[in-house]
Amino acid sequence: MQLIRKNMSKLIITVFMGALSVVFLIPLVWMVSAAFKYEKDVMRFPIQWIPEKINVAYNFKTVWMGKVPFYEFYFNSFKIAIITTIITLIISSMSAYALTKINFKGRNIVFLALLSFMIIPDQATLIPRFLLIRWFGLYNTHAAIILMSMFSIYFTFLLRQFMIGVSDEFIEAARIDGAGHLKIFNSIMIPLCKPVLATVAIIKFIWTWNDYQNPLIFLLDKDLYTIPLGMTLFRDDFTNNYAIMMTAAVSAIIPLLIVFIALQKQVINGIALGGVKG
Amino acid sequence: MEAVKQPVPGTQREPRKRFMTPHRKEAMIGWLFLAPEIIGMLFLNVFALGFSLYLSLSKWDLLSGVKGIEFIGFGNYAKLFNDPTIWQAVKNNVLYMIMTVPIPIAIAFVLAVLIHNSVFFKDYFKVAFFIPYISSIIAVAAVWSALFHPSLGPINQFLMDLGISAPPKWLVDPKTSLLSIAIISSWASLGYTIIIYMAGLTNISNEIYEAAEIDGAGPLKKFFSITVPMLRSTTFFLLITMLIGSFKVFDIIAYLTEGGPNNSSTVLVYRIYEEGFKYYNMGYASAISWLLFAIIGILTAVTWKMRNED
Numbered sequence: 001m002q003l004i005r006k007n008m009s010k011l012i013i014t015v016f017m018g019a020l021s022v023v024f025l026i027p028l029v030w031m032v033s034a035a036f037k038y039e040k041d042v043m044r045f046p047i048q049w050i051p052e053k054i055n056v057a058y059n060f061k062t063v064w065m066g067k068v069p070f071y072e073f074y075f076n077s078f079k080i081a082i083i084t085t086i087i088t089l090i091i092s093s094m095s096a097y098a099l100t101k102i103n104f105k106g107r108n109i110v111f112l113a114l115l116s117f118m119i120i121p122d123q124a125t126l127i128p129r130f131l132l133i134r135w136f137g138l139y140n141t142h143a144a145i146i147l148m149s150m151f152s153i154y155f156t157f158l159l160r161q162f163m164i165g166v167s168d169e170f171i172e173a174a175r176i177d178g179a180g181h182l183k184i185f186n187s188i189m190i191p192l193c194k195p196v197l198a199t200v201a202i203i204k205f206i207w208t209w210n211d212y213q214n215p216l217i218f219l220l221d222k223d224l225y226t227i228p229l230g231m232t233l234f235r236d237d238f239t240n241n242y243a244i245m246m247t248a249a250v251s252a253i254i255p256l257l258i259v260f261i262a263l264q265k266q267v268i269n270g271i272a273l274g275g276v277k278g
Numbered sequence: 279m280e281a282v283k284q285p286v287p288g289t290q291r292e293p294r295k296r297f298m299t300p301h302r303k304e305a306m307i308g309w310l311f312l313a314p315e316i317i318g319m320l321f322l323n324v325f326a327l328g329f330s331l332y333l334s335l336s337k338w339d340l341l342s343g344v345k346g347i348e349f350i351g352f353g354n355y356a357k358l359f360n361d362p363t364i365w366q367a368v369k370n371n372v373l374y375m376i377m378t379v380p381i382p383i384a385i386a387f388v389l390a391v392l393i394h395n396s397v398f399f400k401d402y403f404k405v406a407f408f409i410p411y412i413s414s415i416i417a418v419a420a421v422w423s424a425l426f427h428p429s430l431g432p433i434n435q436f437l438m439d440l441g442i443s444a445p446p447k448w449l450v451d452p453k454t455s456l457l458s459i460a461i462i463s464s465w466a467s468l469g470y471t472i473i474i475y476m477a478g479l480t481n482i483s484n485e486i487y488e489a490a491e492i493d494g495a496g497p498l499k500k501f502f503s504i505t506v507p508m509l510r511s512t513t514f515f516l517l518i519t520m521l522i523g524s525f526k527v528f529d530i531i532a533y534l535t536e537g538g539p540n541n542s543s544t545v546l547v548y549r550i551y552e553e554g555f556k557y558y559n560m561g562y563a564s565a566i567s568w569l570l571f572a573i574i575g576i577l578t579a580v581t582w583k584m585r586n587e588d
Binding site for chain 1: 304327340389398406413555
């Protein structure tokens with residue numbers, strides 16, 4: 001009897017929360033529905049959630065093959081996100097390995113220094129970083145963005161946290177067999193860290209993909225733009241054409257959404273990982 | 279590597295190797311592993327901070343080259359304190375913080391508790407509330423700018439339908455522009471807060487609740503005397519990250535309002551961007567950067583102190 005009552009109340013809360021989640025996601029539902037419509041129907045009220053007249057082909061053609069080269073933004077975002085993610089994985093896992101499994105004097109100092117750098121907000125060093133990039137001759141290149149986003153103390157710490165848990169005996173045993181650190185790193189540590197590396201990779205990819213500030217500051221030419229920066233062109237060129245703007249937004253959001261839904265466990269656990277230790 | 283393994287004294291050691299003792303070799307390898315990160319940090323943090331400090335004491339328009347940097351002492355800081363747009367930005371940052379930290383934390387807390395113990399299809403809810411967080415904030419902002427359209431937007435049409443004859447003009451009205459931005463970014467980041475709380479909830483053992491039930495505690499009592507205190511450290515973590523995060527807000531403002539109308543939604547980072555990259559006042563922009571850094575430093579110190587005293 002009590003179990004039934006418990007399940008009843010669980011059912012009621014589920015229905016309530018379900019309704020709430022639908023309301024919560026309405027902006028995105030509206031976005032998708034607008035991407036299917038003729039411009040004149042987008043702002044029609046009451047809202048036609050399922051459009052009577054469908055104009056989706058035209059909308060997508062305008063976004064993807066019109067005067068704003070959206071497919072180039074896609075390619076650029078993809079390229080930058082992939083390269084940045086790989087380099088971040090290498091740099092952060094090497095640092096994490098040194099901070100946990102190599103015994104040497106400077107280690108704690110480096111750790112404390114990294115910890116203190118974590119409170120420096122990126123935005124506070126924006127001006128000197130911009131000048132550095134200009135002096136290196138990298139202004140208006142993708143390399144500038146990769147260089148600015150490939151270092152991540154956050155991920156170094158996340159990986160360090162994981163590597164601390166790897167038993168030292170493993171490492172000692174390998175050392176007695178004559179393996180050097182590079183070999184241990186490559187053939188023992190990295191395979192052991194695969195799950196956490198995958199998580200870091202997905203999150204880093206999403207963050208880099210969505211980054212707006214770095215492309216805004218370091219890119220000038222339109223053909224170098226990433227997707228979020230490209231959205232500004234739709235804002236400026238299609239000011240009152242919401243069907244087109246929503247199609248661009250759908251194009252920016254949906255692919256990543258599919259990746260997220262496919263890998264939801266890893267993404268969510270990865271985000272949670274960062275919070276638990278704090 | 280051999281040397282580390284078995285340093286048999288005297289037998290296989292050559293004179294050259296004496297300098298490279300196992301100890302030193304280990305240290306060298308350690309530094310090599312750390313080298314990329316350290317070099318990056320030296321450039322992006324140490325050098326950058328030092329250079330930015332120097333620039334903040336100088337006048338420089340970028341176009342005149344490095345030779346054009348003119349040391350002026352504390353002039354930029356004096357200007358900072360007399361600049362009404364800076365005060366406006368600080369005020370907006372504080373208002374934005376008040377709007378985007380406590381209320382979303384409270385909402386996320388309740389939702390996380392409900393999702394954790396009282397619903398079927400837990401995973402669906404996790405994903406549903408998390409979707410805006412992984413979506414590009416710029417694309418999300420574009421959607422909301424349409425929803426918030428003052429005369430044609432669905433939100434205002436809905437409000438007018440309800441009989442409100444003069445609904446707020448949201449992003450284009452100085453009175454509501456910052457609020458609109460706060461609504462959008464709270465909506466976008468709610469999922470993150472929920473996920474962090476849910477991670478904290480899994481760490482509370484069921485036995486505590488069962489013991490409380492035996493003592494006759496109802497759901498409300500359990501919520502306030504077990505869940506809330508047990509999640510104290512999670513709440514602190516969120517408080518610190520979100521307080522600091524609220525002072526870094528930039529993307530959504532740069533995309534939607536450019537600080538306007540009438541500076542009503544300008545914030546410190548936007549002012550840095552404006553001075554540095556629109557007017558090329560590199561010195562002044564650096565001074566604002568240091569103000570931002572100082573504020574974030576103080577906030578971090580205060581919240582940490584509160585946490586440790588707790």
